[in-house]
Amino acid sequence: MEQSLAEKFYYFMKLGRVFELRAKEEYMKGNIGGFLHLAIGEEAVHVGATIAFDKGDIFVHYRDHVYALAKGINPKYLMAELFGKKTGISKGKGGSMHFYEPSLNFYGGNAIVGAHIPHSVGMAYARKYKGENTGVLVAFGDGATNAGNFYESLNLASLWKLPILFLCENNYYAIGTRIDKASAITDLYLKAKPYMLSKQIDGMDVFEVYKAVREAKEYIQEESKPYFIEAITYRYEPHSMSDAGNYRSARELEIAKSKDPIEKLKNSGLLSESYIKYIDNLVEKEIEEVVEFAKNSPEPENIELYTDVLCEVCKNVLP
Amino acid sequence: MFYREALNLAMDEIMEEDSSVVILGEDVGFYGGNYRVTEGLYAKYGEKRVIDTPIAENSIVGVAIGMALGGLRPIAEIMTANFAMLAMDQIVNNMAKLRYMSGGKIVLPMVVRMPQGVVKQLASQHSQSLESLFASIPGLRVFTASDCITAYHGLKTAIKLDDPVIFLEHTLLYFEKFDLPKDSYYNPFKARVLKEGKDITIFSYLKMVHDVLKVVDKIEKTLNVSAEVIDVGSLNPLDLETLTNSVKKTKRFVVVEENPKHGGFGAHIVSSVLEECFYNLDAPPLRIAGEDVPIPYNRKLELLAIPTPEKIYSKIVEWGKQNGL
Numbered sequence: 283m284e285q286s287l288a289e290k291f292y293y294f295m296k297l298g299r300v301f302e303l304r305a306k307e308e309y310m311k312g313n314i315g316g317f318l319h320l321a322i323g324e325e326a327v328h329v330g331a332t333i334a335f336d337k338g339d340i341f342v343h344y345r346d347h348v349y350a351l352a353k354g355i356n357p358k359y360l361m362a363e364l365f366g367k368k369t370g371i372s373k374g375k376g377g378s379m380h381f382y383e384p385s386l387n388f389y390g391g392n393a394i395v396g397a398h399i400p401h402s403v404g405m406a407y408a409r410k411y412k413g414e415n416t417g418v419l420v421a422f423g424d425g426a427t428n429a430g431n432f433y434e435s436l437n438l439a440s441l442w443k444l445p446i447l448f449l450c451e452n453n454y455y456a457i458g459t460r461i462d463k464a465s466a467i468t469d470l471y472l473k474a475k476p477y478m479l480s481k482q483i484d485g486m487d488v489f490e491v492y493k494a495v496r497e498a499k500e501y502i503q504e505e506s507k508p509y510f511i512e513a514i515t516y517r518y519e520p521h522s523m524s525d526a527g528n529y530r531s532a533r534e535l536e537i538a539k540s541k542d543p544i545e546k547l548k549n550s551g552l553l554s555e556s557y558i559k560y561i562d563n564l565v566e567k568e569i570e571e572v573v574e575f576a577k578n579s580p581e582p583e584n585i586e587l588y589t590d591v592l593c594e595v596c597k598n599v600l601p
Numbered sequence: 602m603f604y605r606e607a608l609n610l611a612m613d614e615i616m617e618e619d620s621s622v623v624i625l626g627e628d629v630g631f632y633g634g635n636y637r638v639t640e641g642l643y644a645k646y647g648e649k650r651v652i653d654t655p656i657a658e659n660s661i662v663g664v665a666i667g668m669a670l671g672g673l674r675p676i677a678e679i680m681t682a683n684f685a686m687l688a689m690d691q692i693v694n695n696m697a698k699l700r701y702m703s704g705g706k707i708v709l710p711m712v713v714r715m716p717q718g719v720v721k722q723l724a725s726q727h728s729q730s731l732e733s734l735f736a737s738i739p740g741l742r743v744f745t746a747s748d749c750i751t752a753y754h755g756l757k758t759a760i761k762l763d764d765p766v767i768f769l770e771h772t773l774l775y776f777e778k779f780d781l782p783k784d785s786y787y788n789p790f791k792a793r794v795l796k797e798g799k800d801i802t803i804f805s806y807l808k809m810v811h812d813v814l815k816v817v818d819k820i821e822k823t824l825n826v827s828a829e830v831i832d833v834g835s836l837n838p839l840d841l842e843t844l845t846n847s848v849k850k851t852k853r854f855v856v857v858e859e860n861p862k863h864g865g866f867g868a869h870i871v872s873s874v875l876e877e878c879f880y881n882l883d884a885p886p887l888r889i890a891g892e893d894v895p896i897p898y899n900r901k902l903e904l905l906a907i908p909t910p911e912k913i914y915s916k917i918v919e920w921g922k923q924n925g926l
Contacts (some may be wrong), residue, residue, distance in 0.1 A: 339671075373704030382703035389670055390703070394694050400660045401695070404667020404675070411623070411649060412672065434660035441655075590705035591740055592764045599761035600788050601754045 288552035290333060291488045293561050295325040295544050298348035300569045301357055305347070305364055305378075308573065309523050314364045316377045317393075319345040323518040326543035327451050328352060330491030331419065331513075335447070335499055338417040339387045339409070341402040344379035345517075346391040349421065353388045355381065357568065358575045367579035374582045375590065387416075395456075396426035399435040399448075406444035410506065417502050419495070421449040425456025427470050439508035440477040447498045448474060448510045451485065457521040458529040474510035485513030486541045489550075516541070605638045605775040607749035608714075611756040612639070612676060616646055622760060623668065625652040626661055626678030635680055636716065636775045658684050662691035662713055666699070669711040674760060681772065682717035682731045689734075696765045697740030709765045714756070716772040718808055718859055719907050725895035728903070730807075730860035735767045736836040736869070742766040743837040744789050747810040749779040751834060754787035769836075771808040792843040793832040800826035800926065801917070802847040804870055805857040806833040809908060813857050816914040823914075824921040836866060844870065845877045852883040853924065855917055859907050862890035884924035889916050 302320045309318050321328055325348055332340060332352035342349045350360055355371060363370030364378055371381050379393040389405070392398035402420035409416060426432050427450060439446050450470050454461045461468050474480040479501070483494045491513055498509040516538040520527030548558060602610075616622045624639055630653040633640040643651040654661050658679055665677040679685045685692065692713065699707040719728040736743045742764050746752040752770070759766040787793070795810070796817065801824075805813050810832045817828050829847050834840070848854045854874060856867035867888045875886065892906045 371704070372702060372706065375704050376702040380702040382699075382706045384670070384703075384706055389707070390699075392695070394690055397663065397690055397695055400663025400691070401667035401670060403660070404664035404669070405671040406667070407664065408668045408671025408673045430657075431659060431663065434655070434657040435663075437655060437657075438660060438664065590701050590703075592700070592742060593708070593762065599758055600790075601757065601786055 285552050287492070288547060288550060289557060291329055291492070292547055292553055292558065293565070294329045294333070294352045295488065295547065296561055296565045297357065297568070298325045298329060298351050299544060300565045301351060301361070301572070302347055304569050304573055305361070306519070306523065308364070313577070314378070315366065318364070318378050318523040319521065320519040321345045321348045321517065323538065323542070324348070324451060324453060324485070324515045326488035326491050327449070327485040327513045327515050330488040331421065331449055331495045334492045334495035335417065335419045337387070338419055338499065339389065339402070339405050341389050341398045341405070341418070341420040342391060343395070343398065343422050343426070344391065344393045346379065346381045350381040350383070350388060353383070353386050355383050355386060355388065357572045361572045361576040362579045365576040365579065367576060368582040368586070369575070369579040373586060375586070396422060396429040396431035398422070399426065399431050402446060403435045403438050403444060406439065406446040407442060410444060415445065415503050417499050418446045419449055420446065421451060423456065424450065424452040424454065424461055424470055425464065427473055428465055436474055436477040436508070443506050444508055445502040445506050446508045447495065447502055448508065449495070450510070450512045451515050452512050453515050453517050455521065455529070458525065460529070469512070471510060471512040478508045478510055480510035480512070482512045482514065485515035486543045486546065488543055488547055602749055602778065602781055603775065604749055604752055604777050604779060605636055607752040607781050608638050608746070608756055608770065609640060609642070611753045611760070613642060613645070615757060615760050616642065616650065619674065621672060622674045622676065623650045623652060624676045624678065625654050625665060627654055627656055627680050629653060629678050634678065636772070638775070639678065658687040659691055662688040662696060665711050665713070666691060666695055666709060669709040670707065674710045676712045676714060676760060679713060679715040681727060682715045682769070683727055683729050685713070685715055685731070692735070692741070692767070693738050697738045701740055708763050710763045712756070712759045712766045712768050714768045714770065716770040716775065718771040718773060719896050719903065720772045722898055722900055722903060724898040728896035730891065732769055732836055733860055733864055733866040733869070735769070736866055740765070741837060742835070743769065744835050745769045745806045745833070747774070747807050747832050749781040750785045750787050751789070751832070753781055754785065755789040755834070758789050769807065773808055789835050790838065790840060792834050792840040794829060794843070794847070795832055796828070796830040798827035798829035798851065800851055800853065801828045801921070802851045802854040803828055803830050803857060804833050804844065804854065806836070807859065809857045809859055812908060812910045812913055815910040819914055820917050823918050824926045826921065826926055833870065839870070839873060841873055841877070844874055848874050848878045849881045852881055855887040855889065855920070857889045857908055857913055859891050861893045862888060863893045865890050884920070887916065887920045889913055
C-alpha cells in the first residue's frame with residue numbers, strides 16, 4: 283500500500299516538475315504568454331493533498347498546474363491552455379491561472395487572491411444540501427489569510443457546519459513580501475483555531491500531507507464540520523515569471539532546496555532505482571509529446587471571441 | 602398588488618417547483634427581508650432554502666457562485682446596491698467571468714437581486730443608481746423591474762436562465778401597487794412600449810418610467826404632439842431593435858435616467874441609437890439625468906439632484922420648443 287502510494291506520488295510529483303520546467307522553457311521562448319506561476323518545490327502539498335482528496339471537489343488558486351495534473355487532467359490540455367490553443371482545457375481563454383474541469387470536480391484556478399474561498403463554501407453548502415458527502419477542499423496561499431474573504435469563509439463554514447477542508451500553503455511569501463511583514467500572526471493555523479480544528483504540518487513531506495488530508499477528509503465527512511491545515515512549504519521559483527525574485531537570499535533558497543520533496547521521496551527507501559528511472563524516462567517522453575501537442579494545436583477560431591460569454595438560447599425559459 | 606409581492610410571488614412559485622432554488626442574504630430569512638420581499642418564504646421553505654447570512658456581501662455573492670457550481674440555483678439578495686460595492690470582486694471578476702475563462706465549462710445559473718436608486722433623505726451612501734457599473738461588464742445580464750409585470754416575469758426568467766443575472770429593483774417601488782393581470786406576458790429581453798406615439802420617443806427604466814408617465818399627457822397637450830413611452834427593461838442586453846424602430850418612426854428621442862449624467866447608462870442608449878438613426882433625426886437627443894453630485898441628505902437638495910416629474914415636463918417642453926415642436 284505504502285509502496286504503491288509512493289509510486290503514485292512520485293509519478294505525479296515528477297510529472298508536475300517536468301511539466302513546469304518545460305513550461306518555463308517555453309515561456310522564455312515566447313510560446314507561453316501572460317503570467318506563469320510555478321509550483322516547483324511545492325509538489326508535495328499539491329500532489330499529496332489532491333490524491334488524498336480523491337472524488338472530492340477541489341478549488342485552488344492561480345498556482346494551479348500541479349493540482350490539475352494530480353487531479354488526473356490530461357497534461358496535453360493543460361499545456362495547450364498555456365499555449366493559448368483551441369485544444370486547451372479552457373479553449374485558450376483562461377491561460378495558466380484558469381484551469382477548470384468540473385467533470386473531474388476541479389474548479390480552478392482563480393487569479394484573485396482568496397476569491398475562490400467563498401466559492402468552495404457555497405459548493406460545500408450545495409453538496410450538503412443535496413446529501414452528497416464527498417467533501418470540498420480549498421487551497422490558498424499565506425497571502426490570502428490576510429484578506430476578508432478568508433475570515434468570512436471560515437465564519438460561514440463553521441457557522442453552517444460544512445464539510446470543507448481549508449488547505450493553506452504557507453510558502454512564506456506573498457509575491458515578494460515576507461510573511462512577517464504582512465501578517466501579525468505567522469503560524470497561520472492559529473488564525474483558524476477559534477473557528478475549527480486546525481493544525482500545522484510539514485508540506486515538504488508528501489506522506490505527511492497525504493496522511494493529514496486523509497484524516498481531515500474523514501473528519502469533515504463524518505462530522506460535517508470544517509477543518510484547517512497549514513502546510514509549510516517553499517517555492518523555489520519567484521512568484522511568477524515576471525518576478526526577479528531578489529527578495530530572497532541564495533542561502534535561503536539553498537536551505538529550502540535541501541528539503542526537496544521529490545528527493546525526500548526518492549530517499550524514502552520505498553521506491554526502487556529502476557522504478558525511479560522508469561518514471562523519469564516516461565515523464566520526460568510524455569511531456570515531450572505534450573509540448574508537441576500544444577505546439578501543433580490550432581489557434582481558436584475568431585468566433586470563439588464571442589462564445590461562452592452568456593448562454594445563447596433563452597427561449598425555453600421565457601414566459 | 603405591491604411590487605414587493607410580485608417579486609415574492611415569482612420566487613415562491615419557482616421555489617415550489619424547483620428544490621434547487623435557494624435564497625441567501627442579510628435578514629432574508631426569519632426577519633422576512635428588509636423590504637419584506639422574502640416575507641413568508643422562510644416559514645414555507647425553511648432555513649436551508651432561505652438562508653440568513655452575516656453582513657458580508659462579498660461572501661454572499663461568492664457563496665452563491667459556489668452554490669451555482671454545486672448545482673443549485675441561488676438568488677442572492679444584496680440589501681441595497683450601495684452594499685454591492687463590497688461584492689464587486691465577486692460580481693465583476695468571478696460571476697461575470699467564470700464561464701468565459703473556463704471555455705464554457707462553468708455555467709452559473711444565479712441571480713443577484715438588489716434595490717437601488719434615490720430614496721428619501723438617506724444621504725449619499727444609501728442613495729445611488731449604479732446600473733451603468735453593472736451594465737458595462739460583459740458576462741452579466743442586467744435586468745430592471747419597473748412594475749409588477751416586469752418584477753414577476755422578469756425575476757422568474759432571471760432565475761430560470763443559466764446566466765448570472767443582476768436584477769435591479771428600485772427601493773421606492775417596493776410599496777407601490779401595480780396590476781399583475783393573470784394573462785400577462787413579459788419577455789425581459791424586449792423593451793416594452795408602454796404608450797404608442799408618433800412625434801417623440803421617451804426611454805426610461807425603473808422608477809423614472811412612472812415619473813415620465815405622470816407628465817406625458819401634459820407634455821403632449823403643451824407641445825401638441827403624441828409621445829411614445831418605452832420601458833427599456835433589460836440594460837444588458839439592450840433591445841436596440843425596439844429602441845431604433847421607435848426612433849425611426851418618431852424622429853426625436855429623450856432618455857430619462859436617475860443615475861448621474863456623467864457616464865450614466867443613458868449615454869449608452871443615446872450613442873447606440875445615434876449610430877443607427879443619425880439621419881432619421883429631426884432634433885438632437887435630450888438626456889434628463891441625475892446631477893453629477895453625491896446625493897445630499899437635505900430633501901430640497903435631494904430633489905434638485907434627480908429628475909422629477911416637473912423637471913421632466915419642463916425640460917422636454919423647452920427642448921421641444923427649441924426644436925420646432
